[in-house]
Amino acid sequence: MLSALGLARRLAAGELxxxxxxxxxxxxxxxxxAEIGAFxxxxxxxxxxxxxxxxxxxxxxPLAGLPVGIKDIIDTADLPTEYGSAVYRGHRPRTxxxxxxxxxxxxxxxxxxxxxxEFAFRQAAHTRNPVNPAHTPGGSSSGSAAAVAAGxxxxxxxxxxxxxxxxxxxxxxxxxxKPSYKLIPTVGVKCFSWxxxxxxxxxxxxxxxxxxxxxxxxxxxxxxxxxPATPRLALLRDHLWPQASAxxxxxxxxxxxxxANAGARVEELTPPPILEExxxxxxxxxxxxxxxxxxxxxxxxxxxxxxxxxxxxxxxxxxxPEAYDAARRTTRVARRALAELMDDCDALLTPAxxxxxxxGLASTGSPVFNHLWTLMGSPVVNVPGLTDAxxxxxxxxxxxxxxxxxxxxxxxxFVEGALAPALGNAVAAR
Amino acid sequence: MLSALGLARRLAAGELxxxxxxxxxxxxxxxxxAEIGAFxxxxxxxxxxxxxxxxxxxxxxPLAGLPVGIKDIIDTADLPTEYGSAVYRGHRPRTxxxxxxxxxxxxxxxxxxxxxxEFAFRQAAHTRNPVNPAHTPGGSSSGSAAAVAAGxxxxxxxxxxxxxxxxxxxxxxxxxxKPSYKLIPTVGVKCFSWxxxxxxxxxxxxxxxxxxxxxxxxxxxxxxxxxPATPRLALLRDHLWPQASAxxxxxxxxxxxxxANAGARVEELTPPPILEExxxxxxxxxxxxxxxxxxxxxxxxxxxxxxxxxxxxxxxxxxxPEAYDAARRTTRVARRALAELMDDCDALLTPAxxxxxxxGLASTGSPVFNHLWTLMGSPVVNVPGLTDAxxxxxxxxxxxxxxxxxxxxxxxxFVEGALAPALGNAVAAR
Numbered sequence: 001m002l003s004a005l006g007l008a009r010r011l012a013a014g015e016l017x018x019x020x021x022x023x024x025x026x027x028x029x030x031x032x033x034a035e036i037g038a039f040x041x042x043x044x045x046x047x048x049x050x051x052x053x054x055x056x057x058x059x060x061x062p063l064a065g066l067p068v069g070i071k072d073i074i075d076t077a078d079l080p081t082e083y084g085s086a087v088y089r090g091h092r093p094r095t096x097x098x099x100x101x102x103x104x105x106x107x108x109x110x111x112x113x114x115x116x117x118e119f120a121f122r123q124a125a126h127t128r129n130p131v132n133p134a135h136t137p138g139g140s141s142s143g144s145a146a147a148v149a150a151g152x153x154x155x156x157x158x159x160x161x162x163x164x165x166x167x168x169x170x171x172x173x174x175x176x177x178k179p180s181y182k183l184i185p186t187v188g189v190k191c192f193s194w195x196x197x198x199x200x201x202x203x204x205x206x207x208x209x210x211x212x213x214x215x216x217x218x219x220x221x222x223x224x225x226x227x228p229a230t231p232r233l234a235l236l237r238d239h240l241w242p243q244a245s246a247x248x249x250x251x252x253x254x255x256x257x258x259x260a261n262a263g264a265r266v267e268e269l270t271p272p273p274i275l276e277e278x279x280x281x282x283x284x285x286x287x288x289x290x291x292x293x294x295x296x297x298x299x300x301x302x303x304x305x306x307x308x309x310x311x312x313x314x315x316x317x318x319x320x321p322e323a324y325d326a327a328r329r330t331t332r333v334a335r336r337a338l339a340e341l342m343d344d345c346d347a348l349l350t351p352a353x354x355x356x357x358x359x360g361l362a363s364t365g366s367p368v369f370n371h372l373w374t375l376m377g378s379p380v381v382n383v384p385g386l387t388d389a390x391x392x393x394x395x396x397x398x399x400x401x402x403x404x405x406x407x408x409x410x411x412x413x414f415v416e417g418a419l420a421p422a423l424g425n426a427v428a429a430r
Numbered sequence: 431m432l433s434a435l436g437l438a439r440r441l442a443a444g445e446l447x448x449x450x451x452x453x454x455x456x457x458x459x460x461x462x463x464a465e466i467g468a469f470x471x472x473x474x475x476x477x478x479x480x481x482x483x484x485x486x487x488x489x490x491x492p493l494a495g496l497p498v499g500i501k502d503i504i505d506t507a508d509l510p511t512e513y514g515s516a517v518y519r520g521h522r523p524r525t526x527x528x529x530x531x532x533x534x535x536x537x538x539x540x541x542x543x544x545x546x547x548e549f550a551f552r553q554a555a556h557t558r559n560p561v562n563p564a565h566t567p568g569g570s571s572s573g574s575a576a577a578v579a580a581g582x583x584x585x586x587x588x589x590x591x592x593x594x595x596x597x598x599x600x601x602x603x604x605x606x607x608k609p610s611y612k613l614i615p616t617v618g619v620k621c622f623s624w625x626x627x628x629x630x631x632x633x634x635x636x637x638x639x640x641x642x643x644x645x646x647x648x649x650x651x652x653x654x655x656x657x658p659a660t661p662r663l664a665l666l667r668d669h670l671w672p673q674a675s676a677x678x679x680x681x682x683x684x685x686x687x688x689x690a691n692a693g694a695r696v697e698e699l700t701p702p703p704i705l706e707e708x709x710x711x712x713x714x715x716x717x718x719x720x721x722x723x724x725x726x727x728x729x730x731x732x733x734x735x736x737x738x739x740x741x742x743x744x745x746x747x748x749x750x751p752e753a754y755d756a757a758r759r760t761t762r763v764a765r766r767a768l769a770e771l772m773d774d775c776d777a778l779l780t781p782a783x784x785x786x787x788x789x790g791l792a793s794t795g796s797p798v799f800n801h802l803w804t805l806m807g808s809p810v811v812n813v814p815g816l817t818d819a820x821x822x823x824x825x826x827x828x829x830x831x832x833x834x835x836x837x838x839x840x841x842x843x844f845v846e847g848a849l850a851p852a853l854g855n856a857v858a859a860r
Contacts, residue, residue, distance in 0.1 A: 077726065094521055098621075101725030187621040187723045191528075194615060219751045293617045295531030296507065321649045325833070403755070 001174065001204040002028075002154040004066055005211045005224055011064045018051035018058055018065025018109065021154075025067050025111060028151040037127045038137075038147035040072040041079050042112035050109045061107020062215035068103050069147045069156035072113040073120045073140070074199075075188040076100055083190045084116040084125060084140075086304040087297055097188025099157060099199050099216070106215045111153050114143030117364060119294065120159055120192055123306035124364050131173055131393060135357040138168030139364030141202070145172040148202045155212045156202040161192045161286060163353070163370025165200035169382035170395020171357035171365060175209040175412075177201045180403050181377030184217060193289040195328075196282070196374050206381060206416045210409040221406050223413045231346040231411035233259055234269040236399075238350070239276050240368055245355030251386045251394040255415055256349050262418035269341060269348065275372060278334030281327035282371040288324040291316035331375055335402070338376055342401050347411035352395030356388045369397060379405040381412035385419045431604065431634040432458075432584035434496055435641045435654055441494045448481035448488055448495025448539065451584075455497050455541060458581040467557045468567075468577035470502040471509050472542035480539045491537020492645035498533050499577045499586035502543040503550045503570070504629075505618040506530055513620045514546040514555055514570075517731040527618025529587060529629050529646070536645045541583050544573030547794060549724065550589055550622055553736035554794050561603055561823060565787040568598030569794030571632070575602040578632045585642045586632040590804055591622045591716060593783070593797025595630035599812035600825020601787035601795060605639040605842075607631045609835050611807030614647060623719040625758075626712070626804050636811060636846045640839040651836050653843045661776040661841035663689055664699040666829075668780070669706050670798055675785030681816045681824040685845050686779050692848035699771060699778065705802060708764030711757035712801040718754040721746035761805055765832070768806055772831050777841035782825030786818045799827060809835040811842035815849045 002024060010016040026044050033039060051058065051065050058065035075081050075093035082088045096104070103110065115127045120140035127142040129135040130150035137146040141158025145168030148156050158165045160178045169176025177200055184199040191197055201216075203209035207224040214221035235256045241249070260266040291298075291313050297305060298313045305313070342348065351369050358365050373380045379400040386394045398415060400408020432454060440446040456474050463469060481488065481495050488495035505511050505523035512518045526534070533540065545557045550570035557572040559565040560580035567576040571588030575598030578586050588595045590608045599606025607630055614629040621627055631646075633639035637654040644651035665686045671679070690696040721728075721743050727735060728743045735743070772778070781799050788795050803810045809830040816824045828845060830838025 077730075088524065091524055094518065096726040098722045098725055101729060102722060105725065105729070182624065185621075185624060185719070185722050187624060188726075191615075191617040194612065194617060217751070289615070292528045292532060292615050295528055295535065296526040296618075299531060299535070300507075321647070 001148065001151045003204045004154040004208040007066060007154055008064055008211065011059070018055060019048055021065065022048045022051050022067055022109070025153050032130065032150045033152065035128060035133055036130055036146050036150050038114055038143040038150060038152060039069070040082060040113045040115050040143065043079060044111060046078070047109040047111045058107050063107040065107055065109055066155060067111040067153050068108040069111055069114045069144055069153040070100060071116050071141050071144050071156070071158045073116045073159055073190045074100060074157060076110065076113065079110070079113055081113065084118040084120070087301040093188070095188060098185040100188065102216050108155070108216070114147050114156055116140050117142060118306050118309060119190060120161060120164055121312070122308050122364065124361055126361065128361065129172055129357050131391070135359055135392065136171065136361055136364050138171035138357060140164040141168050142364065144202050145169050145174055145176070148172070148174045148204065154203060154208065158200050158202055159189055160198050160200050160370070160374055161196045162374060163367025166370050166380055166382045166395070166397055167353045167365055167367050169202055169384065170352035170393060173384045173393030175203050175206045175384055176382035177209045177213055177409065178374070178380045179213065179405050180379045183405060191293040193286040193293065195285055195289060198374060206383060206409060206413040210413070221409060223406070223410045228410040228414040228417065230263045231414050232265045232344065233411060234267050234345045234348050236269055236271060236348045236350050238271045243354050243368065244351040247388040248351045248355045248394055252349055252351050252396055254386070255383065255396040255419060258418045259415050262414070264414060269345070272337050272341065274330070274334045274337045277330050278375055279372040281330045282375045284319060284323055284327040285331070285375070287312060287316035288319045291319070335376055339401065346400065346407050348399040349415070350397045350399065352382045352397035356392035356394055373399050377402050379408040381408055383412050383416045385416060431578065431581050433634045434584040434638040437496055437584055438494055438641065441489070448485060449478055451495065452478045452481050452497055452539070455583050462560065462580045463582065465558060465563055466560055466576050466580050468544055468573040468580060468582060469499070470512060470543045470545045470573065473509060474541060476508070477539040477541045488537050493537040495537055495539055496585060497541040497583050498538040499541055499544045499574055499583040500530060501546050501571050501574050501586070501588045503546045503589055503620045504530060504587060506540065506543065509540070509543050511543065514548040516734045517727055523618070525618060528615040530618070532646050538585070538646070544577050544586055546570050547572060548736050548739060549620060550591060550594055551742070552738050552794065554791055556791065558791065559602055559787050561821070565789055565822065566601065566791050566794050568601035568787060570594040571598050572794065574632050575599050575604055575606070578602070578604045578634065584633060584638065588630050588632055589619055590628050590630050590800070591626045592804060593800025595632070596800050596810055596812045596825065596827055597783050597795055597797050599632055599814070600782035600823060603814045603823030605633050605636045605814055606812035607639040607643055607839065608804070608810045609643065610809045610833050613835060621723040623716045623723065625715055625719060628804060636813060636839060636843040640843070651839060653836070653840045658840040658844040658847065660693045661844050662695045662774065663841060664697050664775045664778050666699055666701060666778045666780050668701045673784050673798065674781040677818040678781045678785045678824055682779055682781050682826055684816070685813065685826040685849060688848045689845050692844070694844060699775070701771065702767050704760070704764045704767045707760050708805055709802040711760045712805045714749060714753055714757040715761070715805065717742060717746035718749045721749070765806055769831065776830065776837050778829040779845070780827045780829065782812045782827035786822035786824055803829050807832050809838040811838055813842050813846045815846060
């Protein structure tokens, strides 16, 4: 994988220039893209032009010309944006999404658009998991996770409405960061559910993804400067815990144990029942809003929607405003309960997914372990590093408090670092 | 003016058909549009085609084929959408905004796009006030308010980020309704500030605007069925009160007195200081978000922005994430304080604007009386009916509790009805 921080340091030291970084990406793409299918659209030449034309100006920016992959649910004025849907074949938006402008302002170069499932919902696309191409990379940010995992790009943008950043990051063994709700604007991102859609990021490890988030948002989110503070963690075995595979349960327990051995305070917390109620409310809010957000597509292009989406939207028409309002009220109560639960705690540890990436490409896997945290608006990080017996990645989900994104990233970095010696990789020493 | 409810009743009774309603609009447009300039784009023929082609199906819908004007900040796939900006000259979105689909599903016919100021900010457009064309209609939903006031259309959609629904409604003497934040989706509405932008409605009087909101959202918002419940009201003389003209102060006081005489409990409330702090936070949130939401326009089309907008966006680049986060925290605290303040109260009464519509078209007037309530996400209604010595409308702003939109509309209808006998109009008897 390409480390964003490692590349940024070599760019700053003059060991590399931005065009050479593009060449690294191009080499990985030439080697693996035909098999993996991470990109919906590539424009390596434009990125290379950008790297050479504005070399001096780029050097002064936070991203210093690092290439970025943009999930194809996010509008770009210079590249087609098809939302993974036949309805938008060849669509060219008039305007860049806000986050695309933020990437450009930070000195990032857009390398291409990464594959999304149809409107970032469930209908799987063709992307394969770089760790084992017989397996799904997860979804809906399939291409972004796979592109980072295959070393094709150091940074990629995704979005999460259910579990579309954390799950593919977990399946592909990369760091994924879903910030607090609205930390990154969704302006120009095709909407599925306005109370849930969240822009997130992928990079090689936690310090890389924090670096990218800091550069793009201009916020104090980096966690690479010094050893992370010792966090107060809690293992959360909620009602979904029995749905996690034995390997996944062991992975989360081992992350908790290893963090404790490294000095973290680790307790076990029992979630109040309102959180399970809120978990159930997620689908009501998502579907009620999708029925309106995608009304034009359903009403005018019904036959060009996948059956799974069409069925969802048809069923959603029966959700009453009263049921929706009740789900929103449950959400508000649950947010307060979660804030109380985490009053003395920096982050929760849970499975990022039920297990490793499922075999085959028919399903992108299950987001049930991610729904609640998207609804709560919590900052969430996938900590990569652990694998199952077959070598497939197992992600640990680190959930912070709303608005405390840096603390969530720092806790995730601590967990990642604690796991590293056991894994023999170099994360802790970075 | 064309009453939406009155027309709906005549349609239901078979006294009119949808094509005849289009003819009423077309006649008013033929008579006044050249002078008023309410529309950015008209397609009367398409609306008439819609009325005749689907007459039977329309009859069964809540809007029964009533014509609707759509502010040109809201995307329409069948009509150009220019956001009042030279940057988007001739722009034709690929997709209808969610609320446009909701209008169509409800059986509304899109008559045209109404004039907006540039990106719904301050740069005035050419629309004139139908009550007195030497005066501004207000902004940014200039065309929607003017089109309803001139009897060109019974229902029009607007948006409010500062005071862009309530102020033009007040200046033009029509009912304006800014629902609770996110009650109507902003998907497909050009974004200025994602925490503030709110879709609202204009119609002839409060019962009409409630009818339209109910039809479009599918919610129980109508207040025309029976006499409105007697509300608990509060007159709020906050720090802005001295900025209201003497005539405006008298209008609000007279509305309070008249409502009390009609049986309402009317008290006086003193706002806690946090509300004034929140009022100041509005601009920080708006500008920080606009700097990102309009990043593409600023970075790529700088020279085609108005100086007032360019200056705002340039200055906004200096707002730090810390200042923005502090403004958001102030907002959350203020929302709780407002909920407590209104614990025993259905609605507050304040001026809808500093006074009547200013003379001339250079300025769209001041939204200072509206900023706080947009930030609080409160449902707000402009109650029309009162006028100053020159016959220019003076609006009374009725502010409800978040999520209690029906109660806000009912309180507004009560105030409107209480004022009606004094005014000698027929509102109370409708």
